Amino acid sequence: MKAAIKFLPLLALSILTFSCAKEDDVTAKKAKLESLKSELAKVSTEIRDLEKELMELDPEFAQQNKKSILITTAAARKGEFTHFVEVTGSVLSKKNVSISAETAGRILEVPAVEGMRVAKGQILARIDSEVIQRNIEELENSLALAKTIFEKQERLWSQKIGTEIQYLEAKNRKEGLEKNLASLKTQLDRAFVRAPFNGTVETVQVRIGELVQPGSPMFQFVGESDLFIEADISESYVGVLSKGDSVEVSFPSVGKSIQTKVSAVGAIINPNNRTFKVEVFLPNMESLKPNMISVLKIQDYKSPDSVIIPSHLILSDNRGDYVFIVEEGLSKKKYIKRGMSFGDETEVKEGLQGNETLVDKGFREVGDNFSVNIAQL
Structure with missing residues (x-):
C-alpha cells in the first residue's frame, strides 16, 4: 500500500510533462503554418506582378498564358428572311x-x-294566334260552301244551263276565299318565330306574357356559316397590306392553323386607336365559332438572299451592335448593321458574309481576341 502511494506523484508528474510537450508541439506547428501561408501569399503576389509585366512586354507570352474559355458555336446562314405582322382578330359572321x-x-x-x-x-x-285560328276556321267553312256552289254552277254551265255571269261569280268567290285562307295560314305560321338558318341565339329580348307588335326585336341571332375574321391593324402598315395578300391564321383555343387571304382592307383610320380594319376570308370549319379569338400572321417583308443569325447573340455598346465570331481559336468582335427581326432570327445588313461561326453559349464571357475552346457536344 505504501509503495502504491509513493508511485502516484511520479505518475502525475509524467502526465503533466507529456501534456506540456504536446501543447508546445501544436503551437510550433501552427506558427510554421502561418509562416508558410505568409510566404505563399507573398510569392503569389510576385508571380502575378511578374506575369502582368511580362504580358505587357512580351505579346507571345501573353498569348500563351491567356486562359481559354469553353464555348459552343452557332452558324450564320444565308437564305430567305421573312417578316410577319402578328395581330389578334375575332371570328365574326356575316349572318349576324x-x-x-x-x-x-x-x-x-x-x-x-x-x-x-x-x-x-x-x-x-x-x-298567341287564337284570333287568326278562328278566322281560318270560318274561312274554311265558307270556302267549303263556295266550292260546292261553284261545282254545281260549273256542271250547269257545261250543260248550257244558267248564265256565264253566275258561273264566273261562283268561281271568283271560291278563288277569293282560297287566297284569303292562304293569307291567314301565312299569318298563322308567322306566329311561330323560327331560326332563319343554323346558328346560335346570342340574346333573348322577350319574355313569356309580353305583348309584341310587328317589328318588335325578339332575338339576336348569329349564323354558323359565312364566317370571317376582323382585325385592327396599325396605320403604320397602310400600303403594306392589300386585298389578296396571303395570311396565316391560328386559333389558340382549338390548336388549329390555316392559310387564307385578305378579303378586304378598310379605307378609314380609326382616330381613337390609329388603326384600320382588315377582313380575312375564313372557310367553313366545324370547330370555329363566332367571337373566337384568332392570331393573324401577315407577311410584310421578304428578302430572298439575307444573312441570318440568332437574335439573342447580338450585343450592343456605344459604337453599335456586334457579335463574337470564332477565328483561329480566338473570339473576334464583329460590328454589324441589323435589319428586321422575327422570332429568334435577325437579318444582318452589313458586317457578316453568312459563312461565319458565331460564339453561342459563353458569348457574354468572351471578349475581343480571347482564347476559346469549343465544347464537343
Missing part, C-alpha cells in the same frame, strides 16, 4: 341578324335561351 316579330300578339312560349345552338326552322318563340 336581329329577329323581330312579324305579327301582333302575346308571347306564349320562348323555348330558346341565350347561347343555344339551333337548326334552320327550329321554333324560337310562339305568339
